Amino acid sequence: GHHVSSQRMRSRRRELRTRHDITSFAPQFISIYESLTPSEGEKEKQKQLLQSLEKLIIKEWPNAQLHLYGSCANSFGASSCDIDVCLAISDGEIDKSKILLRLAEILQSDNLQDVQALTRARVPIVKLKDPATGISCDICINNILAVVNTKLLRNYSQIDHRLRQLVIIVKHWAKSRGVNDTYQGTLSSYAYVLMCIHFLQLRRPAILPCLQEMQPTYMVTVDGIECAFFDQVQKLQHFGSVNRESIAELLWAFFSYWAYHHDYANDVISVRTGGIISKQSKDWTRRIGNDRHLICIEDPFELSHDLGRVVDKFTIKILREEFERAAEIMQYDPNPSVRLFEPY
Ligand code: ATP
Ligand code: MG
Numbered sequence: 001g002h003h004v005s006s007q008r009m010r011s012r013r014r015e016l017r018t019r020h021d022i023t024s025f026a027p028q029f030i031s032i033y034e035s036l037t038p039s040e041g042e043k044e045k046q047k048q049l050l051q052s053l054e055k056l057i058i059k060e061w062p063n064a065q066l067h068l069y070g071s072c073a074n075s076f077g078a079s080s081c082d083i084d085v086c087l088a089i090s091d092g093e094i095d096k097s098k099i100l101l102r103l104a105e106i107l108q109s110d111n112l113q114d115v116q117a118l119t120r121a122r123v124p125i126v127k128l129k130d131p132a133t134g135i136s137c138d139i140c141i142n143n144i145l146a147v148v149n150t151k152l153l154r155n156y157s158q159i160d161h162r163l164r165q166l167v168i169i170v171k172h173w174a175k176s177r178g179v180n181d182t183y184q185g186t187l188s189s190y191a192y193v194l195m196c197i198h199f200l201q202l203r204r205p206a207i208l209p210c211l212q213e214m215q216p217t218y219m220v221t222v223d224g225i226e227c228a229f230f231d232q233v234q235k236l237q238h239f240g241s242v243n244r245e246s247i248a249e250l251l252w253a254f255f256s257y258w259a260y261h262h263d264y265a266n267d268v269i270s271v272r273t274g275g276i277i278s279k280q281s282k283d284w285t286r287r288i289g290n291d292r293h294l295i296c297i298e299d300p301f302e303l304s305h306d307l308g309r310v311v312d313k314f315t316i317k318i319l320r321e322e323f324e325r326a327a328e329i330m331q332y333d334p335n336p337s338v339r340l341f342e343p344y
Contacts, residue, residue: 026246028337038079045133074153082136160240176341185315191307198269207240210274252330259327268296
């Protein structure tokens with residue numbers, strides 16, 4: 001009865017929506033993307049906050065530097081996102097907790113709001129809010145690897161504008177559906193960005209190259225890790241242009257990849273190599289400690305680091321169901337740009 005006829009309906013509709021059909025939804029996704037991107041005014045306010053923090057910090061630590069990292073610097077930030085700042089102090093041995101507590105003191109006496117030192121967090125930080133702009137900010141110490149991976153992400157986004165569109169929409173989807181929270185066992189924004197870069201590296205024709213496999217023009221060693229990649233991305237402006245896929249097609253293919261095609265049992269996605277590598281080769285085939293490796297996303301620089309390690313046997317199910325839901329909507333829904341982002 002009901003079941004059979006809905007099956008029939010589905011297969012009829014499956015024939016109906018083609019690559020061409022899906023592309024007719026591109027303008028709707030583009031306008032969602034545009035409504036999510038921060039305005040010039042917001043960027044300006046962030047810059048001002050950074051400058052006033054710099055003034056305060058230089059007084060106390062004359063050799064220190066402030067770097068922006070995370071979504072406010074990698075081009076994948078939505079409007080009104082918090083800013084992530086790294087305080088770089090290179091004076092040999094330092095006591096991070098002591099510096100964070102002193103920093104909190106300084107910020108408090110400058111009338112910044114909600115100043116809080118979280119010295120026991122996995123990444124110890126000071127949190128604050130700027131009353132003038134309403135912007136919240138986290139400051140960490142000497143997390144230079146995050147500054148370097150932020151640069152890699154930003155450089156990728158400068159090659160083809162579809163990466164930024166894809167990431168901003170995927171992050172919006174993940175936040176709406178409750179699957180962007182490492183404390184709850186789902187994935188970080190950083191993990192989603194790597195998934196999008198990897199996906200565009202594997203399109204045929206490719207939309208993104210593999211910057212770490214090219215002749216390096218940028219090299220630094222951070223915490224004993226050599227970070228090297230090609231960063232003259234202005235020379236790669238036309239790299240992806242042979243591929244004409246629209247953002248709607250890419251979203252459709254992205255979700256269907258993670259819903260139906262990714263080999264969760266054997267594969268690791270690797271932006272570093274521009275392809276798929278095996279769990280076997282990384283020895284990520286079994287649970288070690290708390291790392292379960294149920295979805296494997298290799299960090300481009302910390303090679304032993306799996307961004308999927310926060311996912312457990314319950315949340316992998318939730319994630320995969322969400323990928324399937326999204327793929328189904330892209331395939332069948334008459335109004336995909338609405339239903340995709342419905343709150344869970
Ligand atoms: P959002 O808009 O959700 O705040 P975000 O880009 O700031 O997104 P986060 O996941 O909050 O993303 O991470 C901020 C930055 O911290 C990342 O851009 C990355 O540089 C670094 N980072 C985050 N998680 C990791 C990780 N597990 N390993 C290495 N670096 C990380
Ligand atoms: Mg952030």
